[in-house]
Amino acid sequence: MSDPKAKVVILGAGHAGGSAAAFLRQYGHEGPIVIIGDEPIPPYQRPPLSKAWLKGEADADSLALKDADWYAETNCDLRLSVTATALNRGAKTVTLSTGETVAYDILVIATGARARRLPIPGADLDGVLELRTAADAEILKSTLGEGRKLAVIGGGYVGLEAAASARALGAHAMVLEREPRILARVACDALSTFFTDYHRAKGVAFELGVEITAFEGENGRIKRVRLADGRGIDCDAALVGIGAIPNDELAKDAGLECVNGIVVDLEARTADPSVFAIGDVTHRPLPLYDRSFRLESVPNALEQAKVVASAVTGRAAPTPEVPWFWSDQYDLKLQIAGMPFDADRILVRGDPATAKFAVFHLKGDQLQSVEAVNAPPEFMMGKSLIASRKPVSVERLADPSISMKEVAL
Amino acid sequence: MAKVTYVEHDGTEHVVEVKTGLSVMEGAIKNNVPGIDADCGGACACATCHVYVGAGWEDKTGEKSAMEDSMLDFAENVEPNSRLSCQIKITDELDGLVVSMPESQH
Numbered sequence: 001m002s003d004p005k006a007k008v009v010i011l012g013a014g015h016a017g018g019s020a021a022a023f024l025r026q027y028g029h030e031g032p033i034v035i036i037g038d039e040p041i042p043p044y045q046r047p048p049l050s051k052a053w054l055k056g057e058a059d060a061d062s063l064a065l066k067d068a069d070w071y072a073e074t075n076c077d078l079r080l081s082v083t084a085t086a087l088n089r090g091a092k093t094v095t096l097s098t099g100e101t102v103a104y105d106i107l108v109i110a111t112g113a114r115a116r117r118l119p120i121p122g123a124d125l126d127g128v129l130e131l132r133t134a135a136d137a138e139i140l141k142s143t144l145g146e147g148r149k150l151a152v153i154g155g156g157y158v159g160l161e162a163a164a165s166a167r168a169l170g171a172h173a174m175v176l177e178r179e180p181r182i183l184a185r186v187a188c189d190a191l192s193t194f195f196t197d198y199h200r201a202k203g204v205a206f207e208l209g210v211e212i213t214a215f216e217g218e219n220g221r222i223k224r225v226r227l228a229d230g231r232g233i234d235c236d237a238a239l240v241g242i243g244a245i246p247n248d249e250l251a252k253d254a255g256l257e258c259v260n261g262i263v264v265d266l267e268a269r270t271a272d273p274s275v276f277a278i279g280d281v282t283h284r285p286l287p288l289y290d291r292s293f294r295l296e297s298v299p300n301a302l303e304q305a306k307v308v309a310s311a312v313t314g315r316a317a318p319t320p321e322v323p324w325f326w327s328d329q330y331d332l333k334l335q336i337a338g339m340p341f342d343a344d345r346i347l348v349r350g351d352p353a354t355a356k357f358a359v360f361h362l363k364g365d366q367l368q369s370v371e372a373v374n375a376p377p378e379f380m381m382g383k384s385l386i387a388s389r390k391p392v393s394v395e396r397l398a399d400p401s402i403s404m405k406e407v408a409l
Numbered sequence: 410m411a412k413v414t415y416v417e418h419d420g421t422e423h424v425v426e427v428k429t430g431l432s433v434m435e436g437a438i439k440n441n442v443p444g445i446d447a448d449c450g451g452a453c454a455c456a457t458c459h460v461y462v463g464a465g466w467e468d469k470t471g472e473k474s475a476m477e478d479s480m481l482d483f484a485e486n487v488e489p490n491s492r493l494s495c496q497i498k499i500t501d502e503l504d505g506l507v508v509s510m511p512e513s514q515h
Contacts, residue, residue, distance in 0.1 A: 026443065045450045063450075067439060299455075302448055318515065326454040333476060335454055376476060380456065380483030404483075 002314035005031040009094060009102055011084050011250070012036070012110030016279025016301035018043020018065040020108055023309035025074045033076040034102060036094070038083045039133055042068055047298060049137040050161035051328055054144060055168055060134050084111075087254040089272055106274055108308055109251055109262060113244035113280040113296065118153065122215030127222035127237040131158050132244075143237035146170035151225045151235035153212060155182025157327045158241035160195060163204045164329040174205040174233060176212060176225065178242075185243075188340065190359050191371050194352045195329070202330060207233070244296060246281045259283050261294040267317060268308040276311065278304035287320050288386065289341045289368075297325045322386045324379075335376065337383035338369030349378060350400045358382065365391040365409065377404040411499045414463075415442045416509040427499045433470075433508060434458040434495040444510030451495035453477055456484040457514035458494040463507030470497045470506075486511050 008024060010017045013035050021033050021043075037043070044063040052058035071078040079096070086095040093101045115130035117123060129140050140162065144150060148171040152159040155177035163173040175182065181192035196206055211228035215238060225233040246261040256270045257263040261283035268276045268284070279301040283294045303321050310317045324337045332355060343361035350357030358378035361369045366389055370382030381404035385392060396407045413436050415423045427436030437445040437458075446457035453476050462470055467490055473481070477496045481487055494508065 047450060047452065066441075070441065298450070299448060326449060326452060328452060328454075333452075333454065374476070376479035377483055380480065384483075 002312055003031070003105065004029060004313070006105035006312065007032045007034070007103070008106045008108060008312060009033075009104035010035045010108045010110055011094065012112055012247075012279070012281075013039065013043045013078065013080065014110060014112045014279065014301070015043065015046060015065070015298055016112070016305050017108070017110035019302055019305035020110060020278060020308055021071075021074075021076050022066060023306050024312060025076070027309050027313040027315050029309070029313050031105070033074075034104075035071070035076055035078045036082055036084055036096065036102070037078070037080050039135070040081045041134060042066065042071065042078060042080070044134065045298070046132070049134060050131060050158055051165055053134070053137040054141045054162065054165040056141070063134070084250055087250050089254050089256075089275065092274060104274070106312055107276065108268075109275065109277040109281060110279045110301075110305075111247035111250065111281050113246045115240065116243045116245050118212060118215075118240055118242065120212060120214050122217055122222065125215050125217040125222040126220055127217070127235075128215050129237055129239050131162065131239060131241060140237070140239060144169045144171045148172070148237070149174075149235045151176060151233055151238040153225070153238055153240045154242040155179075155184075155196075155206070155208075156186065156241050156243065157183075159239060160199065160329055161327060162239050162241070163199060164202070167202050167204060167330075172203070172205075174207065174235075175199070176210055176227070176233065177206070177208050178211060180209045182206070182208070187336070187371055188346060188359055188361070190346070190348060190352065191334075191373075194355075194357075194373065195332075195334075198330065198332065198355065244280065246283075246294060248281055251275075251277065251281075259292075263292070264304075266307070266320060267311045268304045269311065276308045278308050286323065286339065288322060289339055291341065293339070295323055297323065299324050322383050324383060331374075333374055333376075335372045335379035336369065337372075337379055338367065338386040340369045343368045347394060347398055349398055350375065360397060362392075362394070365394060367392060381405065381407070411501060411504040411506060413499070413503070414505075414507045415444070415460075416507065417444045418510055418512040429499050429501060431499050432495045433460065433497040433499065433506070434493075436499060437494065444514070445494055446514040447495060449495075453480060453493060453496060456480045456493060459484050459487075459511055459514060460492055460494040460508040461488055461511070462490045462492050462497075463509070464490075466503070466506050466508075469502050485513075 166173040214226040248258040262277040340361035358372040372379035425440040449455040
């Protein structure tokens, strides 16, 4: 069934694409591997771009998933600064922006997601920024410094982490959020409140429930963000972190089913037996929650990279993981396991005022998800309980003096 | 710079030179030593870079932070000499360090 000499073409040299190549070799795949990436540097870790990179503590070399020579040494043809412009599933070829045609036996689409843009006047001004790539991070970094003003559009993880980094560099930050609370799509009220308070105490300003109507500038460079209520927020740069859009156009045009991302099964397969998809670009089943979803996380990219490498090499697939995620802001470590789907109750363990607590989402006495702040035991045990579906004692769970090792019934 | 020996669960040894300032985890990942997964890239968020520090080296690898300690407390097959390798920074003092990996990080 699996051909160890099959030629695998990986579209996308991000975390998923780069990891897929590494796992393919680790699991013994012998055939040639071609990796096609539109950035000028080899695959690297993105999470540090909003943190260590901005603070000058990381660069493309330190973040590289593999040293540059690994690719040639392992017969992985890494093509950088190139995009795929068309996919011909009948001929099993991909057309590149260079005009070349690349044939594949197996195709792995790992094209990720791009930053959503605000389609308002002034969006093309210098200083209106997004943060997906190392190049973006370098530009953002150049705008931060003592006394500089950063307008953060969107109170999601990218914006909040950037705001924390801005403060560390002595820059001012104001978060402009459309919803009544930050993290509206990804976390519960208690967490939104906690993070808003914590950021405020660190000097970050917030405007919640506001709409942005324009970016205004001078000499092609941003000077101000205009709100719908007429107010103008002066800034030296504006970081737009309002979500990401999956790069599924190529797949869609080639007739593959896409629903907010390329639809794949638990083996990362599309309906085409020669085409897989992994990472931020996919809409995938979440077996624990009996539904499909598009996850945007490094753990998901890694899991699907392992899954596709297992499928291609005929190795047993790893046990499906509980989706999980982390975010570092100041000295806060937020770790989230699971998704709050179908939860009928929320339980807070510990006191948010101590900056060490966890919020559990339960369906009856079963854990659906946990959001832990500086609380690794709650995160680790929570993740395990979500996977095992072992019922918990709500009384013991709510009592921080009882170890997480004792909360299962 | 330090010479670090990484020992896989089946006994296979990998001896590599690791630059000062990198973590023991980074030394493994950059040198393609199998057995350390490091899913979170060194953020002390996943506990998949678990190693056992060789006898006589525990003192030189420094103190565990509360975060590392908590994460380890819930990892698998933890022993008294367990560490999260992303939290051990290489110094000249660690020249000759030996660490071994568990059978699996997941």
